Amino acid sequence: MGQSPTFINFSPSLNSAVQSALKEDWDPLLEAAGTSGRQWEDNAPCASYSSDLFFPEVEHPWSDPEQIRRDHSSSLREPLSVCASCPLSVSARCLVESLRQEDKYGIRAGLLASERRALLTAWKSRIDSEAVSAALRGVPTALTSLEREEALSRLSADPSLNTDAAARGMAVSSKYLFQLLRDHQQHLCDIADPIHASIGGASDE
Structure with missing residues (x-):
C-alpha cells in the first residue's frame, strides 16, 4: 500500500476518522456523519459560497496532492479555510456523501479530489x-x-x-x-x- 495522504487544514478528529477508514474501520467516520441531522447542508459554512470555489481548475483526481497544495496554496487557501471551519459532524457527512455519490472532482470536507482517491477505492470495497x-x-x-x-x-x-x-x-x-x-x-x-x-x-x- 502507498503512504496515507497528508492532510492540511484538517481537524484532528476528522483526520483520525479518515485514517481509520483507510484501515477498513469506517465506524468513526460514519458515527460522526450520523450526528449531522437532516439539515446538515444548511449548517455547512460553504452554503453561503459559490460551489465554483470548491472546484479549483488546478486540481484533478490524478494530481499529486502535496505538489498541488504547495504550488497553489494561495488559490486553495480560501476553500480549505472554509472547510476547516466546518463542524465535525457536517464535514464527516459531507465526506461520506461524496463517497456515496462517487464524486471524483472538487474539494470535499477539506480533502482534495486526489486525496480522496484512496478513500473512494476503499469505500467501493466495503459492505455496509x-x-x-x-x-x-x-x-x-x-x-x-x-x-x-x-x-x-x-x-x-x-x-x-x-x-x-x-x-x-x-x-x-x-x-x-x-x-x-x-x-x-x-x-x-x-x-x-x-x-x-x-x-x-x-x-x-
Whole structure:
C-alpha cells in the first residue's frame, strides 16, 4: 500500500476518522456523519459560497496532492479555510456523501479530489450490512455495487424476504429486481460449474 495522504487544514478528529477508514474501520467516520441531522447542508459554512470555489481548475483526481497544495496554496487557501471551519459532524457527512455519490472532482470536507482517491477505492470495497438490511426492509438506500450484490445474495438465500419491499429499497422496479436475481443466480451457477458455463458461453457465439 502507498503512504496515507497528508492532510492540511484538517481537524484532528476528522483526520483520525479518515485514517481509520483507510484501515477498513469506517465506524468513526460514519458515527460522526450520523450526528449531522437532516439539515446538515444548511449548517455547512460553504452554503453561503459559490460551489465554483470548491472546484479549483488546478486540481484533478490524478494530481499529486502535496505538489498541488504547495504550488497553489494561495488559490486553495480560501476553500480549505472554509472547510476547516466546518463542524465535525457536517464535514464527516459531507465526506461520506461524496463517497456515496462517487464524486471524483472538487474539494470535499477539506480533502482534495486526489486525496480522496484512496478513500473512494476503499469505500467501493466495503459492505455496509445495516444499509443492505435497510434496503431489504424497503427503506430507500443508496447501495454500492458490492452492497447490491450482498442484497441479491440475501434475497436468493431467504425466500421469506419481501421482494416488493426490496425493490423499493433498492430503487428499482419489481420486474427489474427479478431480472437482477435471475442474473445473480446464473452467475453463482457459473461459478459452481465453470465447465458448463464455458460450454454455454461458446454455444451462444
